[in-house]
Amino acid sequence: KQEVTQIPAALSVPEGENLVLNCSFTDSAIYNLQWFRQDPGKGLTSLLLIQSSQREQTSGRLNASLDKSSGRSTLYIAASQPGDSATYLCAVDNYGQNFVFGPGTRLSVLP
């Protein structure tokens, strides 16, 4: 059974810092991995999708890497801004059946 964990559970940083969010999964036989952002009480916004054959994806200040063999993914946020404050969720797609989500990392970027 696939299990996904995220470290840290919460993070508070001053504006401008570069930061790394970590995601680990137990079963390396995944289809893809997707990072989402969730604002309080809202739905999920897709940030980056990494196919199982890829090693990383980049979008603006965001970079996500995937190491299937070690069951790890990291989301790197450069030059953080207060608008980046949200919960970040990592989700693993088990061959199109369903996503298994981590519990999320709650990020606060202080002005």
Next chain:
Amino acid sequence: ETGVTQSPTHLIKTRGQQVTLRCSSQSGHNTVSWYQQALGQGPQFIFQYYREEENGRGNFPPRFSGLQFPNYSSELNVNALELDDSALYLCASSGEKQGNYGYTFGSGTRLTVV
């Protein structure tokens, strides 16, 4: 290209009642999945529909049921509501689209059972 839309956005029901939540999938998507997200937790998979057939189910009791229509929109029905059913219910659609096999989520329906 429209995204995933869910209705209603908020709902309050009494324990024991029944509720129906609705989801319109993104244009061109033929697969719809439903998730339950309790406060402070990651979403949990309820079930998935592909071309009007159930295509996988998570660890939820039979009182959680669903439907997908020919236009690929979907409904989630919950009977005999319990207090623990209070959560954000998320719908996601997906479909083969030039290498993008990711999911698009709606904004969710916040269900409160009192």
